[in-house]
Amino acid sequence: MSEYKLKPGKLGEKIVNAYKGIEDSFTETFLEEDGSMKTGGIAEKATSAYRKIEETVVGGYKNVENAFVEAFLEKVDEDEAEPGTEEADHSADK
Structure with missing residues (x-):
């Protein structure tokens, strides 16, 4: 995959x-x-605010990423790949 x-x-x-x-x-x-x-009294409020910011930023970036992938990329199964487009086999490097 x-x-x-x-x-x-x-x-x-x-x-x-x-x-x-x-x-x-x-x-x-x-x-x-x-x-x-x-x-401290503000720790819980700050943590909550931080988590909301984190969810917004990460979620927004993921939405942009998903939209880009959906608009411009197409998944290709390994057996359907065109010659020369497969990733190099690095099994010998391991």
């Missing part, structure tokens, strides 16, 4: 970098060194 990975391009890179910035800020503000949550 074929697997696809979208090349993010300039816009995708900006989205990923913005998300990483949000994630880094959250981590520095609300997580201890061991990964546990810092205590």
Whole structure:
């Protein structure tokens, strides 16, 4: 079965970098060194807000990715592939 990975391009890179910035800020503000949550009244609200942002960003990117795949890519079974389009067999490299 074929697997696809979208090349993010300039816009995708900006989205990923913005998300990483949000994630880094959250981590520095609300997580201890061991990964546990810092205590405090705002921790639950911040975690909830962060998860909503994460779902929105990741979900939006996945929607764009799925629309691109649906519009421009076509899955081809291995036995239907045209000569010269198959992935190289790297079994000897292992």
